Amino acid sequence: MKVVCVGGGPAGLYFSILMKLRDPAHDVTVYERDAAGSTYGWGVTYWAALLDKLRAGDPESARAVEDASVRWSDGVAYVGDATTRHHGDEGFGIGRHRLLAILAGRARDLGVRVVHEREVEPGTDAGLDGVLAGADLVVAADGVRSALRGRWAGHFGTDVSVGRNPYIWLGTTKVFDAFTFSFVESEHGWIWCYAYRFCEDASTVVVECAPGTWRGLGLDRGSEADGLRRLEELFAGLLDGHPLTGRGGGDGAAAQWLTFRTLTNRTWHRGNVVLLGDAAHTTHYSIGAGTSLALEDALALAAALHAEPAAGAAGLDAALTRYENVRRAELLSVQSAARFSARWYEELPRYLRLPPERMFALLGQRHSPLLPYVPPQLYYRLDHAAGRLEPLRRLKRWLGPRLAGTLHARTRA
Ligand SMILES: Cc1cc2nc3c(=O)[nH]c(=O)nc-3n(C[C@H](O)[C@H](O)[C@H](O)COP(=O)(O)OP(=O)(O)OC[C@H]3O[C@@H](n4cnc5c(N)ncnc54)[C@H](O)[C@@H]3O)c2cc1C
Structure with a gap:
């Protein structure tokens, strides 16, 4: 089977590995628009159940992911001057750079062509991008803003709801020993973050607040550096003098903040094109599940393709339908959790006086x-x-x- 994956994020890379493991004769190429080693985001969390699934899919990359991860089992919350700490389930953190390097390396070792700095154009009615023509299967693993999905948005029935609160994904050299929440009351309302370690010497910090607080604090103005300094002042008690780091790029403070897009699709496939990972669905970052779900999608798609005797278009369609049905059912409860989690933060004043x-x-x-x-x-x-x-x-x-x-x-x- 000739497979083209558009997007070298966790979904596309892991799927390419699984295809080659199932049948080394598959011809698999991953096209990624960014340069190798350059990626957005800092660290991502996951839980032990994911490692079990990864071990079943590919023990070698599972071992590498586990070895490159850090662990914690306490949660701590700072609410104003009060602190509370709890012991909970073991959580894992891994740098996104590290995860992608492991997956890309493993894919190459198995014979996948991983091509960086190649942006795939979805094509027009006159024809598809040259790299897509001739593929038996085109995997749209190109993230939440998937151009391939956008090309047939009417068919896929894409629905996007945009969250209310601005958020920013940052890094810091402060090493947190527990999964940490910090809620700070400013003169313009509450602002909060959660933070976790993702390697021996760095942590991720995700900051969120209501839009009025964001504007009141001036986070919508000035340079990125101005915005980071303001956040360092607000979270000074948490950071112990460590700096916050943004994405860079000189676009100014406001450009570094986003509002979360919860995305669903009426169907996940069209002909030989199938949606995978964030291109198919997103879940609010506050439940820390998007990467795990993208990897689970890849497992389900590879399994469905090899369960069906994929003879011709009908066989492929049956396999893609099976993948979609399985994953839709598995996603129901996590999508619900994500929506209520996002809402909890949007209704924060309800809980802050407890x-x-x-x-x-x-x-x-x-x-x-x-x-x-x-x-x-x-x-x-x-x-x-x-x-x-x-x-x-x-x-x-x-x-x-x-x-x-x-x-x-x-x-x-
Ligand atoms: C603030 C925040 C915190 C998060 N924290 C966590 C967490 O703790 N745990 C967790 O599991 N998840 C987390 N997530 C979610 C996670 O980042 C995503 O769900 C995950 O990256 C999805 O993987 P993907 O491969 O589907 O898409 P992506 O990682 O977005 O990869 C898509 C790739 O496609 C490439 N691409 C796009 N268009 C093209 C094109 N036309 N041609 C070629 N390449 C293209 C992009 O450059 C990108 O590399 C978080 C998300 C946010 C926003």
Whole structure:
């Protein structure tokens, strides 16, 4: 099979590895528009369950990813002057650069052509980009702003809802020993960040606030350096004198901030073109799952392609439909969690006046579909008293995807 992957992020690279492992005779090329080693973002989190899946897919890259990751098991929250710390499940962090280098190296070793600095044009009605013509399978792994998906946006039925709060993804040399949340009250409202280590000497910091706070603090103006200095002042207690680092590029402070785009598609494939990872779906960064989901997509697509006797267009269509059905079902609960998590932060004032212990407990419950509808103190008491009751947990699990679907439909209406 001749396979062209557009995009050398986690989804495209991992899929290319899995295809070559399944059948070394596959002819697989990954085209990435950026230079090797240059990527946005700092570190990403994941949990142990992902490593189990990666080990099943390719033990060698799984081992390399695990060896390059750091671990933590405590969570700490600073809310104004109060601090609260909890022990939780073990989490992992890895630098995005490091992850991509591991995957690209492994892909090359297996015989995948990984071509950097080649932006694939989706083509026009007159014809596809030359590199796409002649491929049996074109994988659109080109991220949330996928040009390939955009080429047939009507067919894919792309739906984007834009989050309210601006956020910025930064790095720092401060090394956090726990997954850390910090909520700071400024003269223009609350601003908060979460931070985690992703290698021996650096951490990621994601900062978010309401739009009025962002403008009031002047974060929408000036140079990137001005914006970073302002954030260093605001989070001085957290950073212990360590600097924050942005993306650079000289575009000014405002350009470094984004609002999150939650993206869904009515269908994920068209002919021999299939969407993978962020090109197919996104989940709010506050649940730290997008990379894991992109890798799981790759596992599911490779499995579906090799489960179907992919003879001709009908065989390919059956395989792509199977992939889409499997992943859609698996994504329901995580998409629900992501929507409620984003909403929790947008409704932060509801929770900030609680005693720190309670606020932190509800931060851990932010995926709950019930929490927005129950007074926080009452929810806390109910959850605390009955939290171990299996029926309540089952009700929450059952309600999650349904409420999220209804709310999403209402938001779009
Ligand atoms: C603030 C923030 C924090 C996050 N934290 C986490 C986290 O902790 N854990 C986690 O699991 N996820 C996290 N994510 C999500 C994660 O970054 C994405 O979900 C993940 O990168 C998706 O992988 P992908 O391969 O689908 O897309 P991408 O990583 O976006 O890769 C797409 C690639 O395609 C390339 N490309 C685009 N167009 C073209 C073209 N026309 N031709 C050639 N190449 C092209 C791009 O350059 C890019 O390299 C976070 C996201 C944000 C915004």
